[in-house]
Amino acid sequence: MIDVNAIGKEIRKKLDHIQTERENNRSCGKIVYTGDGIIRINGLHDVKYNELLEVRGGYRALALNLEEDGVGAVLFSGEDKISYGDLVYSTGKTVQMPVGESLLGRVVNPLGEALDGTEQPVTQETRPVEFPAPSIMDRDKVDRPLQTGILAIDSMIPIGRGQRELIIGDRQTGKTAIAIDTILNQKGEDVICIYVSIGQKASSLAKTIATLRNGGAMEYTCVICSTADDPVPLQYIAPYSGCALAEYFMYAGKDVLIVYDDLSKHAVAYRTMSLLLKRPAGREAYPGDVFYLHSRLLERAAKLSKEKGGGSITALPIVETLAGDISAYIPTNVISITDGQIYLESELFNSGVRPAVNVGLSVSRVGGSAQREAIRKISGQLRVNLAQYRELAIFMQFGSDLDSETQKTLSRGAKMSDTLRQRQYLNYSVKEMIILLTVAQSELVDKIPEKKITAYNEGLLDYIRINRADVLEKIDADRKLSDEERGMILSAAEECINYTVGDERESVAAEAETGAK
Numbered sequence: 001m002i003d004v005n006a007i008g009k010e011i012r013k014k015l016d017h018i019q020t021e022r023e024n025n026r027s028c029g030k031i032v033y034t035g036d037g038i039i040r041i042n043g044l045h046d047v048k049y050n051e052l053l054e055v056r057g058g059y060r061a062l063a064l065n066l067e068e069d070g071v072g073a074v075l076f077s078g079e080d081k082i083s084y085g086d087l088v089y090s091t092g093k094t095v096q097m098p099v100g101e102s103l104l105g106r107v108v109n110p111l112g113e114a115l116d117g118t119e120q121p122v123t124q125e126t127r128p129v130e131f132p133a134p135s136i137m138d139r140d141k142v143d144r145p146l147q148t149g150i151l152a153i154d155s156m157i158p159i160g161r162g163q164r165e166l167i168i169g170d171r172q173t174g175k176t177a178i179a180i181d182t183i184l185n186q187k188g189e190d191v192i193c194i195y196v197s198i199g200q201k202a203s204s205l206a207k208t209i210a211t212l213r214n215g216g217a218m219e220y221t222c223v224i225c226s227t228a229d230d231p232v233p234l235q236y237i238a239p240y241s242g243c244a245l246a247e248y249f250m251y252a253g254k255d256v257l258i259v260y261d262d263l264s265k266h267a268v269a270y271r272t273m274s275l276l277l278k279r280p281a282g283r284e285a286y287p288g289d290v291f292y293l294h295s296r297l298l299e300r301a302a303k304l305s306k307e308k309g310g311g312s313i314t315a316l317p318i319v320e321t322l323a324g325d326i327s328a329y330i331p332t333n334v335i336s337i338t339d340g341q342i343y344l345e346s347e348l349f350n351s352g353v354r355p356a357v358n359v360g361l362s363v364s365r366v367g368g369s370a371q372r373e374a375i376r377k378i379s380g381q382l383r384v385n386l387a388q389y390r391e392l393a394i395f396m397q398f399g400s401d402l403d404s405e406t407q408k409t410l411s412r413g414a415k416m417s418d419t420l421r422q423r424q425y426l427n428y429s430v431k432e433m434i435i436l437l438t439v440a441q442s443e444l445v446d447k448i449p450e451k452k453i454t455a456y457n458e459g460l461l462d463y464i465r466i467n468r469a470d471v472l473e474k475i476d477a478d479r480k481l482s483d484e485e486r487g488m489i490l491s492a493a494e495e496c497i498n499y500t501v502g503d504e505r506e507s508v509a510a511e512a513e514t515g516a517k
């Protein structure tokens, strides 16, 4: 009798054996071209797309072009040490990022190697830098806010945990500042932060790291950096490495905030690689798959369902525009992938409106449902009122004699805009935001001189913290502000007006002057 099962078993055993043999027997090829960080290899079989290759001398490369007559790869290091004829081995693995709690507080490169001059972080696990995004069934609605601490954003462009919100603007408009302020504001919020720097100047990166360190944010933050002088492939994988680390925490049920600073430089790095690999160029010389480059990255940001642990990744990608052109290739791509954008404008920034958020062009498509109830109720009309004020202000520039009603609207609008100005590193708590918005939309503002609103606001918050702690205690951010709470806020604000503006105390006047400067 022939036992079919036994034969099957025997064949399977043989096949398993072959499989392991092949894994041990790594295929090997020869470099036939090297230049600009690119190598072409002949004789390398069984290589997967995105596989890590090992070059003689311990250098690593990434296989990107799999062609009939060879493999095209980019080098992570050792560009000047490699020559024609060197042997290259396949590894059978894609690029992996070491992940674990030990990376928090550290500055590492996109391969997980320490850059802060201390010992290598000890990790038990690695994750592939490329990983499929969670499916629709694994996701949940975005329903919890991620507080940035910036009044203009939290009131009008709210961000929820699991959302992707683009920060876009010209150079030097405070894009990084918003991201850093958001990270600093996560202190004590049980959110893990990852800051990925792509192709930035080493000097500005050093400044950012110092800011995070001084602000005590490094305890819950990992910085993954690739500077402008790093090899292009390192810049290319940096955001994916950051995302792999973020996923490790998300799948463990944690909330993660990840900042990609910035994706324009990432696209440029990818373009350099593609052109050197002789891939066909498309619009603005970017390769055809540049949309996929960012969509597969940002799709990995998600809010997971309860069954999957309920963790989340909130992504804040940054994109730099040229002369405010948001209809260029990369900006339009990323705008269409994300759930909204915060648009920063040079004109606003230079005229002193900081953060320079253009409220009209900024939007948050999902964060509204995650906003705290009290803030949502108070800021409901804010956007419309501000838009009306701006329109009126432009129209009235030419008019000389204004009736008192228009004057009042203009002055209130100006005060509202001033309230939304905020110094860097000065983050407001939700309750402080509620106080500021309530006062700015009440009739009380008419009693405060126009140029002094910033100083008054800062004074008011100090005053309430010291003399009226009961107000802070009473406010409940999770429901609509009751009349009683509103009354308390306004009475405290009135006391403060008498205390500061009414008396014209010298300290306040001086403060207002510096504020105006």
Ligand code: ATP
Pocket: 169, 170, 171, 172, 173, 174, 175, 176, 177, 178, 320, 354, 355, 422, 423, 424
């Ligand atoms: P880059 O294009 O170089 O990356 P950026 O858009 O990231 O620039 P930042 O570096 O964040 O801009 O900010 C530019 C400058 O503006 C910095 O010196 C920063 O300190 C200052 N700045 C940013 N936001 C504010 C603010 N709210 N109040 C005052 N100054 C600010």
Ligand code: MG
Pocket: 175, 176, 177, 261
């Ligand atoms: Mg920046």
